[in-house]
Amino acid sequence: MSRDRTPEPQSASTLEEIRATRLAKVEQLKQVGQTPYAYRWEVTHHAAELQAKFADLPNGEEDPTEVAIAGRIRTRRTSGKNLAFFDLQDETGKIQLFIERSQLEQGMADTPNAFDHLVKLTDAGDIIGVKGTLRRTPRGELSVKVGQYAMLTKSLLPLPDKWHGLTDVAKRYRQRYVDLIVNPDVREIFRRRALITASIRRYLDQQGFIEIETPVLQTEAGGAEARPFITYHNTLEMELYLRIATELHLKRLIVGGFEKVFELGRIFRNEGISTRHNPEFTTIEVYQAYADYQDMMRLTEAIITTAAQDVLGTLKITYQGETIDLTPPWRRITMHDLVKQATGLDFTQFETLKEAKAAAKLAGLTDIDDCESIGKLLNEAFEQKVEPTLIQPTFVLDYPVEISPLAKPHRSKPGLVERFELFIVGRETANSFSELTDPIDQRERLEAQADRKAAGDLEAHSVDEDFLTALEHGMPPTGGLGIGIDRLVMLLTDSPSIRDVIAFPLLKPEKGEDSP
Structure with missing residues (x-):
């Protein structure tokens, strides 16, 4: 089985080259009568709904229920010349697409070479709609057995092969749309x-x-x-x-x-x-x-x-x-009591700000010279010594x-x-x-x-x-x-x-x- 997780040619090493390759596929889609950017698709089910509804479908069995779903292609795998498996992701989760040449070309008899076009002109990241029935593979994977498909949106830029969510945090925030797609x-x-x-x-x-x-x-x-x-x-x-x-x-x-x-x-x-x-x-x-x-x-x-x-x-x-x-x-407790527990200082006993500041410095408080009242000094003691401990x-x-x-x-x-x-x-x-x-x-x-x-x-x-x-x-x-x-x-x-x-x-x- 071929696993096509990054479907661009190996020579397409830059985003510009990948984009050019995908733009060429946009033109090819138009030439074979497909719209690269569709107007709508009638969705009847979502991935999570199907996974729950058909959870008891036995391995190797099929269900004739007709479904129509739409989502983004996350991975593509081919098995010989007549079989392909895509993972489709919608808002609720993922589901596998089981794409068999004979089944697809029978369902799309008015679209010659429908199987080849689907395999060759789509990429990870494209948004497609499919119609079909349900089957569970012998390995236990619930799948939509595709009878028809349509390109809904051709993506021009690839999804990241590996999204570094922990090490590239700033990029996650800048490109939140990609973050949402892959995470x-x-x-x-x-x-x-x-x-x-x-x-x-x-x-x-x-x-x-x-x-x-x-x-x-x-x-x-x-x-x-x-x-x-x-x-x-x-x-x-x-x-x-x-x-x-x-x-x-x-x-x-x-x-x-x-x-x-x-x-x-x-x-x-x-x-x-x-x-x-x-x-x-x-x-x-x-x-x-x-x-x-x-x-x-x-x-x-x-x-x-x-x-x-x-x-x-x-x-x-x-x-x-x-x-x-x-x-x-x-728990309910006063600021005075919390500060007293943490520092030993009772701010109700200080008569002057000077006296309070001297005691606060002995208790380890820093950057308090600008505090112009005992009340503000109390709050500073709370922020420095108490606040982080309130779990x-x-x-x-x-x-x-x-x-x-x-x-x-x-x-x-x-x-x-x-x-x-x-x-x-x-x-x-x-x-x-x-x-x-x-x-x-x-x-x-x-x-x-x-x-x-x-x-x-x-x-x-x-x-x-x-x-x-x-x-x-x-x-x-x-x-x-x-x-x-x-x-x-x-x-x-x-x-x-x-x-x-x-x-x-x-x-x-x-x-x-x-x-x-």
Whole structure:
């Protein structure tokens, strides 16, 4: 048996030569009356469906059921002059094509030399449609016994003979279309991503939440500490920002009378790139009137566990070799207590920033000279000494007011706010507040942010006067929640990098490419 896994001639050693050879086949197809780029094909079944439906077909037996499938040729093998075997891949998986000269030429009597044309004018990567019946080979391979075929799309470039998914990661991201063709596991990641977001939307719908879209182009970028992307509207002659959060517009909806709203959408932040950061990413923000951050903790558990159960069928998952138990209730502990356990420092006891910094340096903290308050120093201690250790789901509670400009003051702990962040596998997955509803307090905090921005802090807020006007009309007590969809998908697909779960992540141009 001949195995034709790279069907181009051995002399075709460059992409240009391969492309030229395939272009010649395009012309040959036209000459024999075949359309190299068809308009449609009636598909009745998919590969996975056939594999399941005919799983009990005995070796060597046939089933007369007529099927029509379509997909991409992955491998081609010939056996003598009258028999060929192709592996056909569609969205659901692979199935073998059993191509016998006599059967094919009988089914395509009006197409002379149909078998020879199929064998000689197709290549791995071409998309074809076939009709036929089912048979299982004596070796146990379920196959479509082809009676008719049509070329649907002639590919001009070859598939990689060996796709180096681990060593050539950048190429996988740049040519995601090829990555998806040759790596079924990658297709499964994006299928699961779609199922995860569908599950979240379905659950919130069942709880009475409604999704309302808010502007991507904004006159003031607010709702988070982040550097925005800036653009310009020619007709209006004004600078605009790509949104860094959906928070402030969703809160306007709460002011307007909606009690349960959310938006699942794209966010843009002009900041660094890492395995857990991409300039364009997806979040869901949820706001519920008459609720607080304790209610949001329960909602967070419900959203994530429902998605895990719907998509994976279990709450015990594995992430990068670590077993993670998502069974609620999850651990709840304050930032102060976590830092004290990790460093021995009790930040409630320091009277001056100078004293706190001296103790922090003795405890091994670095790069803290720019911390201008004890609250910020506490957060820095948490990020350096605690955050990477939070592997199992953990709600970290009660943050310093200095880093939480949109959260309500803690009802019993001065200097803190009612806020939690959820950490799983050492990274933040969700963030929530008892939302600040006092317009006077909110103005003071936003003006403090504006002062920082004027002093050169590119991540600080401006004062959004319209948002403050909305608050002055009165916003009910509200719990707010944000979940990073990309990080949640990373967790539920065992993906080490955010680029693995974003179909087309932003990349620097390769040498020789024009800059965007």
